[in-house]
Amino acid sequence: MLDHYFKQLNLDLKKQGIATPQLIVDEAALKQNIQHVQIRLAHATHLKARLVVKSLASLDLLKLLSAQINTQRFMVFHQPHIISILENFAEADILLGKPMPAQAVRHFFEQHAAWSDANIQWLVDTQQRVQQYLEIAQTYSRCLKLNIEIDVGLHRGGVQSTQQLIEILKLIERNPQYLKLSGLMGYDAHVTKIPAIIKKPELAYHGSQQTYAHYQQLIQKQFPTLWNEALCFNGGGSPTFSLHTTASVCNDLSFGSMLLKPSDFDSDFLQALQPALWIAAPVLKVLPFTQLPSMSLLDKLPHKCKALFIYGGYWLADYVYPDQCHTHALYGRSSNQELVNVPKNCDIQVDDFVFLRPTQSEAIIPQFSELKLYRTHAFETWQTFSE
Numbered sequence: 001m002l003d004h005y006f007k008q009l010n011l012d013l014k015k016q017g018i019a020t021p022q023l024i025v026d027e028a029a030l031k032q033n034i035q036h037v038q039i040r041l042a043h044a045t046h047l048k049a050r051l052v053v054k055s056l057a058s059l060d061l062l063k064l065l066s067a068q069i070n071t072q073r074f075m076v077f078h079q080p081h082i083i084s085i086l087e088n089f090a091e092a093d094i095l096l097g098k099p100m101p102a103q104a105v106r107h108f109f110e111q112h113a114a115w116s117d118a119n120i121q122w123l124v125d126t127q128q129r130v131q132q133y134l135e136i137a138q139t140y141s142r143c144l145k146l147n148i149e150i151d152v153g154l155h156r157g158g159v160q161s162t163q164q165l166i167e168i169l170k171l172i173e174r175n176p177q178y179l180k181l182s183g184l185m186g187y188d189a190h191v192t193k194i195p196a197i198i199k200k201p202e203l204a205y206h207g208s209q210q211t212y213a214h215y216q217q218l219i220q221k222q223f224p225t226l227w228n229e230a231l232c233f234n235g236g237g238s239p240t241f242s243l244h245t246t247a248s249v250c251n252d253l254s255f256g257s258m259l260l261k262p263s264d265f266d267s268d269f270l271q272a273l274q275p276a277l278w279i280a281a282p283v284l285k286v287l288p289f290t291q292l293p294s295m296s297l298l299d300k301l302p303h304k305c306k307a308l309f310i311y312g313g314y315w316l317a318d319y320v321y322p323d324q325c326h327t328h329a330l331y332g333r334s335s336n337q338e339l340v341n342v343p344k345n346c347d348i349q350v351d352d353f354v355f356l357r358p359t360q361s362e363a364i365i366p367q368f369s370e371l372k373l374y375r376t377h378a379f380e381t382w383q384t385f386s387e
């Protein structure tokens with residue numbers, strides 16, 4: 001099945017005269033993944049979808065997903081992406097996925113005064129950062145929406161105790177002219193990453209949800225002036241998408257990578273989704289076997305593999321086609337012209353393509369200036385974020 005797919009893709013790429021490495025999005029697989037998300041979300045009416053921009057970093061892709069999943073909520077991780085999203089989505093609701101350095105926030109208000117009233121939830125993790133953001137709000141006479149990062153078990157920073165949360169909330173409560181609480185963000189990627197022998201994912205999820213609920217109740221009971229029904233309680237990502245859409249104390253769910261399903265997202269929880277992202281790299285040279293520099297004695301030995309040199313290489317990706325293609329442990333890796341071994345009887349020529357499956361989308365997409373949306377025999381070109 002995959003054999004037939006890559007043979008066809010190889011022919012289609014060559015027919016189009018494409019001769020450089022390409023990042024390919026398979027339209028059929030993407031559609032299927034979108035459908036899966038639509039169905040799960042239709043059953044989880046308490047959750048609003050939020051697209052993770054860094055994992056889907058192409059405006060055309062985001063526009064398609066925004067229309068199909070019916071959301072203009074975005075989680076943004078990179079300052080320049082904020083403006084791209086604001087310029088392209090009239091109803092954009094942005095939640096920062098990591099706390100921006102205060103200086104980056106200052107630049108935003110300095111350089112983009114026109115967007116100073118945009119719907120942005122700035123993520124804060126410590127009282128010190130809230131204090132810095134307060135000073136920015138005072139300088140620019142703005143009221144900043146603050147979403148508080150809470151540690152629900154991932155231990156990547158954020159609020160780790162009731163005391164820390166109370167201190168932040170007090171600071172916000174004392175400065176209503178400049179600061180407004182907009183919600184909480186608790187990322188729970190650890191849930192499916194802890195070895196099951198130590199903790200079962202369902203149990204880890206339950207624990208993270210309990211922590212989340214504890215902080216929600218604290219706001220409601222001790223800070224009623226900050227509490228309102230519109231607060232954004234963000235959770236997720238892709239690894240816990242199916243758990244959240246089954247039951248969640250959150251009302252806002254971020255996800256991105258699962259729609260393209262790079263191999264880091266091969267998990268029992270995402271079994272229904274299809275890999276939709278591939279790298280295609282042209283073959284530049286086909287040699288009968290691998291010659292290791294300064295080891296010509298080995299050349300006389302029988303060889304099981306041919307040696308290809310390809311256009312590009314060393315991506316965060318695994319070689320998947322032709323069957324059994326792999327890098328050479330001793331020859332080493334190259335980003336410019338990588339050696340790839342294929343079985344001796346493999347029928348591959350110069351100008352054919354080899355194919356790889358990225359392990360993640362967020363690192364790979366920025367390495368390509370465009371994505372090629374592939375439907376059999378045809379390609380559509382999508383731009384990726386340039387920065």
Ligand SMILES: Cc1ncc(COP(=O)(O)O)c(C=O)c1O
Nearest residue numbers: 052055187237238254255256257
């Ligand atoms: C805060 C936060 N939420 C959600 C996600 C999920 O993104 P994805 O679905 O692409 O894994 C991430 C990924 O790094 C994240 O840092």
